[in-house]
Amino acid sequence: SVDIDGIQHSLEQIAWVERADIRRIWPNELVIEVVPHKPVARWGETELLSVQADIFAQQGMQGFEALPFLAGPADSQDQVMPQYRLLTQALRPLGQTVERLEMRERGSWFLTTNTGLELLLGREQIMEKIRRLVTLYEKELKEQMNQIARIDLRYANGLAVTWREVAKQDAVVQ
Numbered sequence: 001s002v003d004i005d006g007i008q009h010s011l012e013q014i015a016w017v018e019r020a021d022i023r024r025i026w027p028n029e030l031v032i033e034v035v036p037h038k039p040v041a042r043w044g045e046t047e048l049l050s051v052q053a054d055i056f057a058q059q060g061m062q063g064f065e066a067l068p069f070l071a072g073p074a075d076s077q078d079q080v081m082p083q084y085r086l087l088t089q090a091l092r093p094l095g096q097t098v099e100r101l102e103m104r105e106r107g108s109w110f111l112t113t114n115t116g117l118e119l120l121l122g123r124e125q126i127m128e129k130i131r132r133l134v135t136l137y138e139k140e141l142k143e144q145m146n147q148i149a150r151i152d153l154r155y156a157n158g159l160a161v162t163w164r165e166v167a168k169q170d171a172v173v174q
Contacts, residue, residue, distance in 0.1 A: 002030065004022045004023075004024065004030070007020075007022055007030075007032075008020050008021075008022050011032070011034060015056045015057040015058070016036050016037055016056055016058060017034055017035070017036060017037070018035045018036060018037045018038075018050065018052075018054065019034075019035045020032065020033070020034050020035070021033040021035075037050040037054060037056050038050055038051050039056075039058070039064060039067060040067065040068075041067050041068045041069065041070045041081075041084065042061065042064055042067050042068070042069045042070065043055050043070055043071065043077060044071050045061075046061070048064060048067070049070055049077055049080075049081065053077045053078050053080075053081035053082075054077075055077055068084070068097075068098050068099055068100065068101065069099065069100045069101075070084055070100075070101050070102070071100075071101075071102045071103070072102065072103035072104075073103065073105055076103050079103060080101065080103050083101065083103070083109065083126065084098060084101050086126075086127060087101065087111060087126075087130065090127065090130040090131070090134065091113065091130070093134055093137075094133075094134060094137050094145070096113040096114060096115060096117060097113060097114045098111060098112075098113065098114075099112050099113055099114045100112035106123070107123045108120075108121070108122050108123045108154075109121035109122065109123070109126060115145075115146070116149070117145070117148060117149070117150070117151065118149065118150040118151070119133070119150075119151050119153060120150065120151070120152040120153060120154055121153050121154070122153065122154035129153040129154075129159075130153075132153070132159065133151065133153060133159065136159065141161075147163055147164050148161055148162070148163060148164065149162050149163060149164045149165075150162040
């Protein structure tokens with residue numbers, strides 16, 4: 001007489017539950033399997049993002065500080081998560097990982113790597129810009145990466161480099 005659908009629905013309303021499976025074993029037994037969300041990133045300041053780009057709340061963020069920080073306008077997680085995956089793969093040859101990725105209100109992208117390097121990506125042709133960066137990295141920037149604070153990739157035919165305070169100079173690579 002137990003309402004299995006009701007129990008399943010109630011369990012799936014818990015923030016950290018991705019899915020609940022319930023089955024009866026005759027005559028008087030229920031088997032309940034609860035599958036929790038697997039967080040892959042922090043979403044904003046108070047939530048987490050699962051592998052499936054589901055946002056869920058976690059009581060307190062302790063233990064999740066090492067996860068990358070992703071952010072975007074409301075309901076943009078389905079755009080941010082695939083972009084995060086692509087950028088993570090694209091930056092691997094540079095020895096960089098994505099620590100922070102933000103989609104801004106007007107659709108432009110801002111990224112910070114694990115080494116503190118900031119990348120301004122703009123709104124369009126993101127992967128083409130990253131490919132340009134990887135090419136220039138191999139040719140020009142590899143030996144100087146630890147001196148670079150920011151790379152602005154919003155230009156059509158080049159990029160702008162902002163050097164760390166030690167160098168106190170700006171250069172444009174075309």
